[in-house]
Amino acid sequence: MPPANTQRFLIIADGQFGPMTSKTANCCIRYMPERVVGVFDRTHAGKTVQQVLGFGGALPVVGDFERGLALGATAVLIGIAPMGGRLPAEWRGWLRTAIERGLEIWSGLHTFIGDDPELGALARERGVRIFDARKPPLNLPVADGRAAEVDAYVVHTVGSDCNVGKMTVQVELRNALIERGHRTRFVATGQTGIFIEGWGVAVDAVVADFIAGAAEWLVLEAAKDADIILVEGQGSLIHPGYSGVTLGLLHGCCPDALILCHQATRQYIGDYHGREPWVKIPPLAELVDIYERAAAPVRPTKVIGICLNTFDLSEARARDAVTRAAEATGLPATDPVRFDAAPLVDAIVQGALAAK
Amino acid sequence: MPPANTQRFLIIADGQFGPMTSKTANCCIRYMPERVVGVFDRTHAGKTVQQVLGFGGALPVVGDFERGLALGATAVLIGIAPMGGRLPAEWRGWLRTAIERGLEIWSGLHTFIGDDPELGALARERGVRIFDARKPPLNLPVADGRAAEVDAYVVHTVGSDCNVGKMTVQVELRNALIERGHRTRFVATGQTGIFIEGWGVAVDAVVADFIAGAAEWLVLEAAKDADIILVEGQGSLIHPGYSGVTLGLLHGCCPDALILCHQATRQYIGDYHGREPWVKIPPLAELVDIYERAAAPVRPTKVIGICLNTFDLSEARARDAVTRAAEATGLPATDPVRFDAAPLVDAIVQGALAAK
Numbered sequence: 001m002p003p004a005n006t007q008r009f010l011i012i013a014d015g016q017f018g019p020m021t022s023k024t025a026n027c028c029i030r031y032m033p034e035r036v037v038g039v040f041d042r043t044h045a046g047k048t049v050q051q052v053l054g055f056g057g058a059l060p061v062v063g064d065f066e067r068g069l070a071l072g073a074t075a076v077l078i079g080i081a082p083m084g085g086r087l088p089a090e091w092r093g094w095l096r097t098a099i100e101r102g103l104e105i106w107s108g109l110h111t112f113i114g115d116d117p118e119l120g121a122l123a124r125e126r127g128v129r130i131f132d133a134r135k136p137p138l139n140l141p142v143a144d145g146r147a148a149e150v151d152a153y154v155v156h157t158v159g160s161d162c163n164v165g166k167m168t169v170q171v172e173l174r175n176a177l178i179e180r181g182h183r184t185r186f187v188a189t190g191q192t193g194i195f196i197e198g199w200g201v202a203v204d205a206v207v208a209d210f211i212a213g214a215a216e217w218l219v220l221e222a223a224k225d226a227d228i229i230l231v232e233g234q235g236s237l238i239h240p241g242y243s244g245v246t247l248g249l250l251h252g253c254c255p256d257a258l259i260l261c262h263q264a265t266r267q268y269i270g271d272y273h274g275r276e277p278w279v280k281i282p283p284l285a286e287l288v289d290i291y292e293r294a295a296a297p298v299r300p301t302k303v304i305g306i307c308l309n310t311f312d313l314s315e316a317r318a319r320d321a322v323t324r325a326a327e328a329t330g331l332p333a334t335d336p337v338r339f340d341a342a343p344l345v346d347a348i349v350q351g352a353l354a355a356k
Numbered sequence: 357m358p359p360a361n362t363q364r365f366l367i368i369a370d371g372q373f374g375p376m377t378s379k380t381a382n383c384c385i386r387y388m389p390e391r392v393v394g395v396f397d398r399t400h401a402g403k404t405v406q407q408v409l410g411f412g413g414a415l416p417v418v419g420d421f422e423r424g425l426a427l428g429a430t431a432v433l434i435g436i437a438p439m440g441g442r443l444p445a446e447w448r449g450w451l452r453t454a455i456e457r458g459l460e461i462w463s464g465l466h467t468f469i470g471d472d473p474e475l476g477a478l479a480r481e482r483g484v485r486i487f488d489a490r491k492p493p494l495n496l497p498v499a500d501g502r503a504a505e506v507d508a509y510v511v512h513t514v515g516s517d518c519n520v521g522k523m524t525v526q527v528e529l530r531n532a533l534i535e536r537g538h539r540t541r542f543v544a545t546g547q548t549g550i551f552i553e554g555w556g557v558a559v560d561a562v563v564a565d566f567i568a569g570a571a572e573w574l575v576l577e578a579a580k581d582a583d584i585i586l587v588e589g590q591g592s593l594i595h596p597g598y599s600g601v602t603l604g605l606l607h608g609c610c611p612d613a614l615i616l617c618h619q620a621t622r623q624y625i626g627d628y629h630g631r632e633p634w635v636k637i638p639p640l641a642e643l644v645d646i647y648e649r650a651a652a653p654v655r656p657t658k659v660i661g662i663c664l665n666t667f668d669l670s671e672a673r674a675r676d677a678v679t680r681a682a683e684a685t686g687l688p689a690t691d692p693v694r695f696d697a698a699p700l701v702d703a704i705v706q707g708a709l710a711a712k
Binding site for chain 1: 466498559560564565567569593594597598603604605635636638649650654
């Protein structure tokens, strides 16, 4: 396990800071606000984070990178994920400035900053750490079902699409389960979760043959000191670009239970900003069926709850959406960020007891 | 496109040469026999390839690496794929010997020989080419459905398991379709197909986020000069280790039609040599359903034929298995290697005509 995270971050989210466009930035602000000094985004410069996201309080958004560093940052965290994960050319200057001033770089991009000839060399020369959270561990196994053999109760989040709350709900559930006295571990499978937890594997960054193997290895590691393991999901089985990661993760972690996540207002797979949407999200009951059927040949599992993201709905409409989701699936449902995580926590605790 | 393959290969299959254990070696022998001088395997030394595989004629199996090179090899081809794809330590000496004598190395291992500090440096020093067939191209896209827009008719092979004939049938169909005058391209997605075709991407070796993107890119490239595109499948949707690659490939290539491949006698997913088998292969009609359902949310497609591998059955039993597969699914079925590819060729030609 790595040392505790004691950095204070300036988060880069230039041009993309917003409720639905800067997932990594937003989750870091939500789950480790005490470690964030500000956000760099020229579009929203001068506002507070609260004004842009609806949470985050008085944290400032700055439009000048050097002014951002001067807020007391000890590290720069790349808080947006461009399509494909590559390093935009313009950022090079900002990162060089940060490294020259001795600030760590935390990155979840596919392009590893540490491997960049210029930035990597500069960091080594200055003795500055670059943390490429997506860099996979060496010697991952090909999965062979060993995750099914752990004593811990494994809960995996799956979703209708990317960016609907699969990581967020696991962090909320981890906190709630620990509060109730359960030895619980959150298994991060994406860069944001790794930033928050300080440990994990970005499964979308491993060589394709080892997707399931990475999930298996994470579960085996987490089982060493936990009775409940919460495995972060990725993508969606109906996502044209990322479905392979989703299925490998589902088969590799051999979950005892699934929690299905969905953004209540979303109708189409939404990552294709430049193109017409074309993959329609089916009704929740059909999604439950798609996931249970996909898992079944390797290891049968059941969806035990629905996690709705209702951030863009009025409270009345949000409560209505939760009620309808529960009715449509016959399962406990909630928005654990907005309302109460208890329905899902109860479902997990009951499931874990029944599995003993 | 690369230059035509003019090498003469000594194939390394040490300790694993056999009908079901050396897929790459066997396919290279079957589809480019004129380019193979012999096989290195100490277990079967002194036999002919015919005696070990049931085809391949008088090609010798040698138990001494240097004697193998002396058969007239201009290149060494690594013809077996260890679990996980890594380079066994013992092979290092053989490869060094080959490079020192100026022989090319063709490898489909996950560990790139060209990146090996010792072997890569030696090859550069001697001016010897190392062809790491699994090394992915740079700058693959994240898939966004563009493969659905090509005019060509795209046929993708899917299977019950690894190593059931998904590549072999495409090579047979490619040959048969070209013979009938159709502009046809075989799209290789694994190292063996790449060895045979001289072009392709090993999709199991790309970073997980780009599985579907690699498939999309291959289809767009192949569509430039073909009316029928045959995309090699990988793994299986019910394979615990490799299912992610299978689904990414299925969604990325947006096929107009699927051909389902199965080894008639196989009952369980078979890659887990050291462990009890546990994933039972469902009936063919259920597999058809699994694949069509998995594809449907992104782009609906249909299985149009069944390809059976009957190598371990008597002719009478093989013909019976083909008949039963056709009856169980209501689809044309054949073993295109043993019998006639025509039922599948006809299904493709009819499908392509109907799609116009």
